[in-house]
Amino acid sequence: MNKILIITHTLDNFSIEKVTEYIEKNGCEVIRFDVDLYPIKNKLSTIFQDGEWVSILETENAKHRLDDIxxxxxxxxxxxxxxVKEEMDKKFYGAAMGEIRNTLFGFIESVDAYALGKPGVYRRLDSKEEQLKIAVKLGLKIPETCLTNNPEEARQFILKHQNVVAKMQTGFAIYEDGVESVVFTNVVSEDKLEELDSLVYCPMQFQKKIEKKKELRVTIVGRDVYAFEIDSQQSEDAKVDWRKDGVNLLTKWVKTELPADVEAKLLELLDVYNVDYGAIDIIVSPEDEYYFIEINAAGEFFWLDNLTEDNLISKSIADVLCDKAPRRNNMVMA
Structure with a gap:
């Protein structure tokens, strides 16, 4: 029986169970590696002896060989x-965490099997600049864009385009007094130009604001394309960034079809990156122009999966993992 390794954490959502269900229907076995239990409860070992590499994951409930997944x-x-922090002298904590991460990610990168995502792939797709440059080369439309830590360049861009949004290139939250504040996309008005001086400490991405007829989330698994749209302009909170009212919009997304040329270019984008999963954000203007915004290497899909018959996105993921559907061959080891 083929073994499929799923690397996640204990608080991940139910999409793991859905994918697991389809993997098992395909006649394969699932091994789940929750990284938040590593290294205290999960033990990972890789050994080379007698001319053979062996990797072993030992959890509280079982012991698994991982070199033959x-x-x-x-x-x-x-x-x-x-x-870990509570179990050791704090002067050793930083060094220990460095070893923990290096060992874990070193194992993941070195898996000699098909991988739906790797840390190195995620790091590359973190580059919004590369995404946008590739998108343009493929013929996709993107908004006018400025990535800078130069306040004067930002001011000139904002004054030229008048209607501009600012966003961070990484998804993160600010924590203050135990309260989490997520940084969303926001409109930059001219009365905020003086505040741009702080850019010297932290670069930002600025884009000409595209008026929205609708917004699309396109999830691609292998060659399967799942496109959904939403009229985010019906919600005051969601007009600039639909995530601000994301919880209230979860059930309001509607399945849609992409123009054939746009779909072909998005599939080509995954070909360029040699990945079999991508969650893509698109804005459709009132003139029906499709603007590529970004691709997320591990973007969430569970709420859209619920809107498909029989959780088809989960099924596509399982089929790709079990080699039951076309996939891009990303094995790089000799």
Missing amino acids: AAVWYRRAYNIGNG
């Missing part, structure tokens, strides 16, 4: 080393 789904790596 058929595929790996690297989904999430949250809260690695949970509990």
